[in-house]
Amino acid sequence: MNLLRLDGVTRQFGGLIAVDAVSLDVPAEGVTAVIGPNGAGKTTLFNVISGFMAPSAGRVMFAGQHITGLPPEAIAKRGLVRTFQLAQLFENLTVLENVKVGRHLHTTGGLLAALMPFRAAHSETVVEEASLALLQNVGLASQLDMLAGVLPYGQKRLLEIARALAAEPKLLLLDEPAAGLNRSETTRLASLLRQIATSGVAVLLIEHDMSLVMNVADRVAVLDFGKLIAQGTPRDVQLNPDVIAAYLGTALAAHA
Amino acid sequence: MNSRASIWHDARRDPALLVLWVLAAALVVYVFITGGYLIAVLQFAAIYVIFVTGLNIFMGYAGQVSFGHNAFAAISGYTSAVLTANHGWEPIAAGALGLSGALACALIVGYPTLRLRGHYLAMATLAIGLIAYEVAVQWGSVTQGYMGISGIPPLGIGGWTVTSDRALLVLLILSAALAVLAAAGIRRSRLGRAFVAISGSEDAARALGIDVAHYKLIAFLISAFYAGVAGSLFVHAVGFVSPEVYGLHMVVLAFTMLYVGGIGTVAGSALGAMVVALLPETIRALSDYQDLAYGAVLIVILIYAPGGLASLSRLWSPKRRTEGA
Numbered sequence: 001m002n003l004l005r006l007d008g009v010t011r012q013f014g015g016l017i018a019v020d021a022v023s024l025d026v027p028a029e030g031v032t033a034v035i036g037p038n039g040a041g042k043t044t045l046f047n048v049i050s051g052f053m054a055p056s057a058g059r060v061m062f063a064g065q066h067i068t069g070l071p072p073e074a075i076a077k078r079g080l081v082r083t084f085q086l087a088q089l090f091e092n093l094t095v096l097e098n099v100k101v102g103r104h105l106h107t108t109g110g111l112l113a114a115l116m117p118f119r120a121a122h123s124e125t126v127v128e129e130a131s132l133a134l135l136q137n138v139g140l141a142s143q144l145d146m147l148a149g150v151l152p153y154g155q156k157r158l159l160e161i162a163r164a165l166a167a168e169p170k171l172l173l174l175d176e177p178a179a180g181l182n183r184s185e186t187t188r189l190a191s192l193l194r195q196i197a198t199s200g201v202a203v204l205l206i207e208h209d210m211s212l213v214m215n216v217a218d219r220v221a222v223l224d225f226g227k228l229i230a231q232g233t234p235r236d237v238q239l240n241p242d243v244i245a246a247y248l249g250t251a252l253a254a255h256a
Numbered sequence: 257m258n259s260r261a262s263i264w265h266d267a268r269r270d271p272a273l274l275v276l277w278v279l280a281a282a283l284v285v286y287v288f289i290t291g292g293y294l295i296a297v298l299q300f301a302a303i304y305v306i307f308v309t310g311l312n313i314f315m316g317y318a319g320q321v322s323f324g325h326n327a328f329a330a331i332s333g334y335t336s337a338v339l340t341a342n343h344g345w346e347p348i349a350a351g352a353l354g355l356s357g358a359l360a361c362a363l364i365v366g367y368p369t370l371r372l373r374g375h376y377l378a379m380a381t382l383a384i385g386l387i388a389y390e391v392a393v394q395w396g397s398v399t400q401g402y403m404g405i406s407g408i409p410p411l412g413i414g415g416w417t418v419t420s421d422r423a424l425l426v427l428l429i430l431s432a433a434l435a436v437l438a439a440a441g442i443r444r445s446r447l448g449r450a451f452v453a454i455s456g457s458e459d460a461a462r463a464l465g466i467d468v469a470h471y472k473l474i475a476f477l478i479s480a481f482y483a484g485v486a487g488s489l490f491v492h493a494v495g496f497v498s499p500e501v502y503g504l505h506m507v508v509l510a511f512t513m514l515y516v517g518g519i520g521t522v523a524g525s526a527l528g529a530m531v532v533a534l535l536p537e538t539i540r541a542l543s544d545y546q547d548l549a550y551g552a553v554l555i556v557i558l559i560y561a562p563g564g565l566a567s568l569s570r571l572w573s574p575k576r577r578t579e580g581a
Contacts, residue, residue, distance in 0.1 A: 050463065052459065052462075071462070072459075072462040072463055073462045073465050073466060073467050073468070076462070076463055076464055076465035077465050081463060081464065081465075082463050083463075084459065084460065084463075088456075088457040088459055088460035088463075089456065089457070089460070090452060090453045090455075090456030090457060090460065090461075091456050092452050092455065092456055092520060093449065093452050093453065093456065097449055097452075100446075100449055101449050101450065101453045101461070101464060101466075102464055104446065104449075104450060104464055104465055104466055105464070105465040107446055108446075109445060109446045109447065110446075110447050110474070111442070111447060111474070111478065113445055113446065113447070114438075114441050114442040114444075114445035114446070114447045114448060115438055115441055115442070120445065120446075124445075127446075148456075160460075163464070164463075164464070167464050167465060
């Protein structure tokens with residue numbers, strides 16, 4: 001059963017076709033990677049899937065339901081949660097509070113609860129424990145009360161992932177999670193991604209770090225100039241002549 | 257977590273803040289005992305604490321901009337004034353109706369504009385502030401124009417009224433304290449976290465399932481409620497109201513208080529309101545240059561303590577913020 005199904009998804013910006021009739025199935029388990037040269041349309045594709053942009057044509061199905069054109073918050077509610085290419089943290093909230101906001105969809109309480117803190121104390125404790133567990137898992141448990149804005153970049157990325165996991169997604173979309181990370185942070189990210197997939201959350205990621213993709217991805221889809229040019233296991237894709245041509249250019253391409 | 261604990265927690269973390277709270281409390285006690293003109297100044301300060309604490313929920317927590325909260329104070333204040341002074345209503349009943357009017361107006365202005373990003377809301381609020389002022393000036397048969405309405409009865413319920421200056425001071429300080437505690441409770445709740453999340457990144461908030469337009473509207477309504485309460489308390493405390501009370505000067509004053517105190521923080525907006533309300537008394541000798549002095553103080557604070565009074569301690573221990581301890 002496919003969790004996410006893209007059917008002829010197209011997005012145009014004036015004359016530019018950023019995403020060109022992409023049809024792609026993402027299964028409900030494992031790690032799927034979308035790769036491609038800069039400007040291939042990967043982030044645009046993510047924006048369309050997560051509701052930040054409406055597609056010009058085509059359909060997006062998630063968990064058997066149409067989500068084409070729904071606003072991001074409605075898509076998040078169905079269990080599709082994304083992160084951003086440049087980490088978008090709530091910089092005026094503490095590390096712990098950031099993850100608590102991630103629990104938004106799984107908690108209740110508005111103004112009344114805010115004004116009667118003693119009655120809300122229990123649910124607040126539950127949120128705190130859940131958030132704490134997520135932060136321990138990404139190694140940020142010692143920075144709970146720090147403002148998110150002052151974290152070093154690598155930790156910001158980890159915090160963003162922990163916050164997204166707090167929303168208990170069925171599918172987690174990660175836009176270049178390894179960008180700006182050093183070697184050891186990337187290694188840590190790789191094992192975190194495997195662990196997330198093992199826990200039953202499907203992962204769809206855009207990534208430039210090829211060694212990371214080859215290590216963690218179960219399936220790879222390749223975009224070039226908005227078109228899906230190949231998909232398969234990392235090994236298949238690596239040997240695919242179209243993919244090699246897209247990344248390196250070929251003698252043929254040079255002649256054409 | 258509760259609000260009292262959170263204020264205490266912040267204060268313990270930040271000795272400068274604790275000192276400011278203690279000074280504020282000491283000042284209230286001192287003025288209560290010695291009496292005199294300063295009582296009126298503190299009454300005014302307490303009303304502005306309520307107004308600015310509410311504005312901080314919308315501007316500080318949720319990161320939006322409003323130049324027009326004086327309109328909500330005006331709607332509620334004038335309703336209170338007209339109904340109690342001219343029609344013999346109870347202050348509570350008149351105030352409740354005034355607050356409903358302010359909230360209805362906030363809903364009508366906020367619902368369409370808060371769906372838009374950027375400066376549309378700021379422009380809309382600027383317009384409503386100016387419209388409220390013009391209505392107060394022009395609708396002479398009800399508001400008596402520039403003349404204003406005098407003889408507004410003091411606060412009270414039934415036969416019991418708050419007539420002495422000291423009793424009124426206590427009542428206003430308690431109201432302000434309640435307003436500040438409620439704002440602190442909101443900040444520590446799911447609701448308040450959603451507000452601050454929106455000010456951090458609307459995109460990230462939406463990606464986590466937060467309906468941004470809905471939460472902006474709630475923040476707007478809460479702050480309009482605070483403004484309305486402040487507006488109604490004002491007319492009963494002073495016994496007089498005119499359009500100038502809720503003019504553009506109110507907006508400038510509230511912004512000064514918000515930034516001097518430290519926008520976004522509970523303590524900052526409350527303490528900023530007190531400090532700025534007292535400022536004219538300390539620079540009274542400058543009388544004609546008061547606005548100049550306001551401006552100078554504001555600039556100095558924005559340069560040397562961009563986080564306002566609430567961030568003072570960071571000036572001499574810059575590591576505190578990063579340690580978060």
